[in-house]
Amino acid sequence: MNLDHxxxxxxxxxxxxxxxxxxxxxxGRNFIVAVGHSSNEHFPLRIFLCVTKVxxxxxxxxxxxxxxxxxxxxxxxDAGFDDGKTIVDGPSAMIGVGxxxxxxxxxxAGAFSQFLNDNExxxxxxxxxxx
Numbered sequence: 001m002n003l004d005h006x007x008x009x010x011x012x013x014x015x016x017x018x019x020x021x022x023x024x025x026x027x028g029r030n031f032i033v034a035v036g037h038s039s040n041e042h043f044p045l046r047i048f049l050c051v052t053k054v055x056x057x058x059x060x061x062x063x064x065x066x067x068x069x070x071x072x073x074x075x076x077x078d079a080g081f082d083d084g085k086t087i088v089d090g091p092s093a094m095i096g097v098g099x100x101x102x103x104x105x106x107x108x109a110g111a112f113s114q115f116l117n118d119n120e121x122x123x124x125x126x127x128x129x130x131x
Contacts (some may be wrong), residue, residue, distance in 0.1 A: 005097075005101045006045050006073065009045060009064075012112075013047045014035060014037075017035045017047065017049040021035050031051050032052045036048055041068075045065075046066070047063075048061050052130070058081060058131055060123070062077070062090075062123070065077070072097055072101065074092070074094055075095055076089075077090030078090050088119055090115045
């Protein structure tokens with residue numbers, strides 16, 4: 001497992017999700033927004049943005065999972081609710097080892113950024129309609 005690639009993925013995803021967190025926090029709506037991460041043996045990185053309303057019970061999240069595979073890291077992403085309902089699947093990629101992996105991270109990060117931008121209105125609408 002390439003720990004450098006995991007660190008690179010975490011940095012790029014955190015930067016993108018922190019930007020979203022700031023926009024949501026500054027939207028003037030009653031949202032509680034957090035960016036966090038976790039890890040375990042099989043998923044060396046899970047990073048997520050979670051949104052709830054101040055008075056709400058539902059949670060919306062954008063999640064990126066990184067799974068350790070024999071030939072590299074499998075990165076997947078989606079957006080949905082805490083009950084497991086997926087609103088939209090995001091980009092996924094297999095990140096290889098070495099310098100090739102760095103190029104693959106850059107390509108995937110561009111696709112993930114585009115995913116966030118393309119779905120911004122959908123996400124805002126879903127969040128605004130949460131209970």
